[in-house]
Amino acid sequence: MPDPRPAGDRRALVYEQAGAWWDVLPVAVLVLDGGGRIVQWAMAAGDLLGYTPEEVLGRDSTDFVLPEGRAAARSLREAVAAGRSSTGSFPVRHKSGRTVQLEVWACPVAGAGRQGRDSMLWLVADAREAQSTHGGRALPEGWFSGSPVGLAVLDTDLRFQQVNPALEAMNGVPASAHLGRRLAEVLPGVNSEQMEAAMRRVLDTGEPMVNFRRIGRTPADPHRDRVWSCSYFRLDDRAGRPLGISASIVDITADQRDDVDSATARRRVTILNEATLRVGSTLDVARTGQELADLTVPRLADIVTVDVLRTVTEAAEPLAGLAAGAALRRLGKAPAYGSVVADVLAPVGRILHFPAVAPYAQALVDRRPYLLAHVDARAVAPAARYTSTPDRIRRLGVHSLMMVPLIARGLVLGVATFLRADEPTAFDSADLALAGDLAAHAAICIDNARLYHREHDTALTLQRSMLPRRPQAPAGMEIAHCYRPASDVNEIGGDWYDVTEIAPDRAALVIGDVMGHGITAAAVMGQMRTTVRALSRLDLPPDQLLDHLDHAMQELDDPLLATCLYAVCDTSTHRCRFARAGHPPPAVITPDGTARLLDLPPGAPLGIGGITYTTTEVAFPPGSLLVLYTDGLIEARGHDLDERLSELTDLLGHTGQGPPGLCDTLVTHLAATPAEDDIAILIARIGTPEGSPRPAAPDSLAGR
CATH class of the missing domain: 3.60.40.10 (PPM-type phosphatase domain)
Known part of the structure; x- marks a missing residue:
């Protein structure tokens, strides 16, 4: 429930009790490797459990869990190893011999230079333990400033009340520019609406949110998107009323990039393997073009057309069609119908004519793949003198385009065009590389079919003449x-x-x-x-x-x-x-x-x-x-x-x-x-x- 006290009174209380909040912040961090062994032991973890780093590093994390809690600890670890964020509670033996009931929030992160996936754990003492030690400090104030994890405290209006140096460096904004301001005021380059909605759910329900991903740009790195893993926990006063939010932020850009790169590589290998089976299944030029279009929609593009020089389908030398412009026959289109954009494009079998100076013909002459990440009125203007189609499909939602020439044995055979309209992300260099590999395979298959039919027709003519x-x-x-x-x-x-x-x-x-x-x-x-x-x-x-x-x-x-x-x-x-x-x-x-x-x-x-x-x-x-x-x-x-x-x-x-x-x-x-x-x-x-x-x-x- 929202705090009924006036905002001014709540802020005064926040400042008055700020020091007490660190007693319950979930910022004691330890890191496990893929095998469940401890590889990092933060100072705050030592304060909670009494062990020094030398006493725990390299040991299995369950060594310190009491027997009745080991099943829960292993279940938590297995969930994180499977790539899921999870929470759990189990008893741990303090070095002094007493029992500490830990509330654990865990999420997967990648450790630099390690094999497999590590688990980053946020540990916080049981509320009763925290209350019993409230006269002192469950966590030292110095740890907040020295933590490598970005930490922040926000009030119930979601205004920053305190940030640590790690978060200052992460955001590229000094602490003074954070305090008293909302996230959108400090970092306009991140998706503040979604982040604040997540924090408000935590305030309303009291349920923590772990490993909430956000993407954006900060003054610390204004030219590249970065990815952060954010965990939010509600802070309550002794009466159980919410005081605000504690936030832990970890920069996982490198981890995310590795995951994306791996996923991209897997997708690329999968599509290329399938292309060897599905594209060029017959010695039929037209069918090969349609097979390429069908394979790449929707896995790479929303709309694909495949065009070859008319001379390719007429058993003449392909280059003969470029001297006075390009006359191309459409071999393939996907989807063939049912798409507003695709319906604007010429159907399969149609002959398309382009002057030698038209951009479409130039793509064949230049023999290089072409990426137009963002299609706008200015980008399609050069083609407007020859055809209205580019501007029409732009108005219908096409926002990104690739044109890849079909080249085999040194001959330009045609071009494959890839369009995105429904998929919101633009084509990038990885997409262009994949399209190039697919086009190269299709071009070889088309040329094989062309050469075969030319020899077939020659042999048939020779045979019938004899x-x-x-x-x-x-x-x-x-x-x-x-x-x-x-x-x-x-x-x-x-x-x-x-x-x-x-x-x-x-x-x-x-x-x-x-x-x-x-x-x-x-x-x-x-x-x-x-x-x-x-x-x-x-x-x-x-x-x-x-x-x-x-x-x-x-x-x-x-x-x-x-x-x-x-x-x-x-x-x-x-x-x-x-x-x-x-x-x-x-x-x-x-x-x-x-x-x-x-x-x-x-x-x-x-x-x-x-x-x-x-x-x-x-x-x-x-x-x-x-x-x-x-x-x-x-x-x-x-x-x-x-x-x-x-x-x-x-x-x-x-x-x-x-x-x-x-x-x-x-x-x-x-x-x-x-x-x-x-x-x-x-x-x-x-x-x-x-x-x-x-x-x-x-x-x-x-x-x-």
Whole structure:
């Protein structure tokens, strides 16, 4: 309850009884290390318990607690070790042998040069003990002036009545400038309203407040924020009426900074580790940009956009987009919607144009991260000539900004922009460093995707240019073919096929697969096709042709292995001769709808050397369909190859389709989605079923 006496009478009483207050001030301090051993023993603690520093330093704090109080003492110590402020009461043996009941207020602080967290304890004798010794002094007056802890006494109006030299030095204000004044009058640079509210709660309830943190600047250090741990205790007269507040203040700036630095370091490591898992999960440029935005909101920023030069998404060199300004495509934005600020910003996919002299373009040209800790009208003025967006988002609450270029392998790819609106604190250098690391990782992933797609497109173009556009079949043969490249997440392989007319009624059918991926595989595929075409015209037996092809593969500058199936089909006799070099077996569908795999010697892939290949001759009923394919059609992750071959023959036996429709059916029902490998299919009808008209040869050709 507030003191009903007039303020003037209360102040007079405060001055009259000031000396008596020190008898009950909780300022006897001892410090424990992380293991609970005493490392500092203040003079006042010796006055309370009778021991000298030499007798206690290095000893466990519970050594002086009576057995019945040790559990409470340990519980208090464990609470402080866990980082919590706590209070407790337990009996302690005085050096003279008598018992002193201690009321203990404890809070965690960090000790310089020590491992772990120390515990700073404020000790005060039991009220009965204090009353029994009131004729003398429970604590000597000299200790107040010599204490390293900042100490102060305030009256019930929360005006300073006394401060010690440690608090004078801490505040940078002499004692005379404190006395009779409120906190806001002495230290306008601290949050006086919160501090006074805390002290008034102590006055009203009588409950002490321990380890109340305050942040601010004082004349002692006017250019930096400092952090203090404050403890407030109510002082009562003998009738139990409040006289004022005693305050103990410890500067914990270094401790707090260490905690903040540690927390920042942990956060940085956590986000960077997560970035390696979440950003760049695919070889997709657009998805990578969105992954970066999603990762950093809200843990680093409230709004994030990721933009890359348009040339990055068009397979051109990135720097080509900077000469006449910057044309950027928005790859990512978070949040995508639901934010007033984010809704003002361009959506994902939009092309943004900036003149070369615009600040946004200059950020790319300068190749340096940019921090604008405080966004105000003056800061956004340079961009106002080019776009109204910066000023609009400033008016909507954006108060801090970072722009970080996306640079990989020396090329500027784009820029990531980080904004804060809801989070009240401004970006700082640590945030900029973290954003830079995240942007560097994302840039490498984006560039990897760019380079991959460029090579993928080049290889696909090369491969398609080398495949026959419209193979010519001899009279009596109907053919269909198709090629499907692997999906964008897989590289182009070396699958190919060809048809070469050897004589009016004979043709060579060939299908192959160069092991490996990319431009090299596509180039080797082209060389194989050219070589096979040349050898086919010599009308060699299939086994001899594969033998020559095997030698040719071994002589390549970049030797690769390849599988191949070569067949020479005679449409007049309906007989075919086959040789197989490690390639999947062909299938045949007879006119009655029966489908089976041809049992041919498997051979070994081309390029190994020293292998003897075998020619096998097979006769077919007129009108049979011969199906050649590469392994991309039948191989699928997690599936047995024999089961997949059974699926193939079952499907072939139930379609009843001709060559063109059969190609579509095979791809639709058997190919994995997304395609894990290239697929090539070549289907030939050998002759005309008996009783059917003989198709005309070029009109019967079906190709795609």
